[in-house]
Amino acid sequence: MADDASRKRKVRGRKIRSDRSRKEGRRAKKELARKASDAGERNGDAPLQAPEEVVPEPFVETDAVASLCDRIGGWLEADQPVHLIGPTGCGKTALALSAAAQRGRPVVWLNGDESVDTAALVGAHAGGERYEEHDRFVSGVDKKTQIVRERWVDNPLSVAVREGATLVYNEFSRSDPAAHNVLLSVFEEGVLERPGKRGDDRAIDVHPEFRAIVTSNDAEYAGVHRQQDALLDRFVGVHVGYYDDETEREIVRAHVDLSDESVETVVETTRALRENLEFVVGTRAAITAAKGLAVFDGNGDDGRLDDDLLTEIFTDVLSPKVADEDPDGVAELRSTIAEAI
Template structure:
């Protein structure tokens, strides 16, 4: 009888050890999964860093004209010069900036300018704090409790870019308040980023030698655009981006919209004529939108009807005259006459 119970206990012991081993394995797998998920969140969610191949626009067209302009940008970046892309709306500045940034093979940080961007939005800020208590029971019978508050600092795009040696692409740079950009002066001139509000020895960051910056802005005055300080603008080189040649514009439209070659040619020719004749900005984006309209409204017509083309471009360009800059009737008449 004793022998039987002994055997039973041994079997039970093996089972317990087996269960504990399985549980430990499952815990290890869960811990690995949690770690992997946390790393993915840090990289893809909270972190502003992107890999170069992730930022290239999907439908980016590369003709000789585009490649030549991009080579100018990357050349200045290699010379350690921040680049300011200046040009009319809808000419492809943003896509060109992202392509040039990706060409460097370094991580890319994206930032979009607007009125809400201040110094903290660029460099970082305190994001709440951590509060916890520690119990000290070193002496028997005596309990000492200490409350500790630790502030949590979160770096924002500029701090991440200068520390990691990334390429900062700052779109619509001139829409942000100029006072927010004072921190850029020491970055470009002294190679140091000051982080106001950060205390301690790590208040400053030494700029990584591979850090570069590309900013974009429009070359005409729009609502919400600010004049930036001369001391900062003097540290950029300005590359003017204009509308591309007709061949490149046809390639761009064809990459976005599935239309016969002759239809694309008609739309691009009309776009370029309207650009010369009208007082509103007629960008390549307008050509893409009009081409999209053709796929919706043209039906089975063999050739694009001039009346339909006039209506389409009127719809596309009408928002530009909203707010008292002319009437829709006048716009339609000018478009019809040009087409």
């Protein structure tokens, strides 16, 4: 009888140890899943942004800007990806973000450069995580099992097509054209293939609300790649030039606290230099010059601007475009600016 009771206690003890081992295994799996989720958020698994979070601040919307936004929005409503093309500093990025926000859908941002490849667009394996399960079913015997799980991290394009977000791909033409082959099936067949992903979920069906806006500088800019015709045929191209003088004044005024007269002078000078210089003089240059003017206080006692100071400010703003190419370029630039002023 005693022997039988002892045997039952031992059996019950083994059962308790076995149950405890299974519970430890379940806890380890839950902890692994939690860590993978946290790591995914840190590493860009969820790059979604609410539309109200991406609107540039400040953003000026004159009739000219509103017209462009409506044009972009119309093409997006027609389910056409939009390619914004124009010179640097003309406001393409702000325009793309504003148009994306107007859709009221989440927005995914991506910045292009030489390092962007297919994995940077769709995702890749981000290493593995492991844990151990201990089986002590037999008294005195500890059986260890190591479990390794690979973790896949979705990158911006995968997230955007799955969630029906608006993808804003800035500096699109600076990325290697080979990286964009995955976009062909997205726009043409409504499917995104994820190379490197194994299993039934290798392909993602494109959400019906997914849209794309890409921005590029004009083709003559350094570091710009010619994209494949098969892909460009699937975009509509909207050319963005420099805005009219009224819009440029409103943009500068929104960024810098200056008198109307000073803002007008800065914008007039910028537009004159744009005509007289061989390189690009964008609206961004006008904003920077206005900030310099506000810091160095070029207003005289009679409210007029000091021409010499304005010349120096514009020379400082624009000299990086010529200093590396011609030792005498800065002096020539200063002379041209002085004449314009």
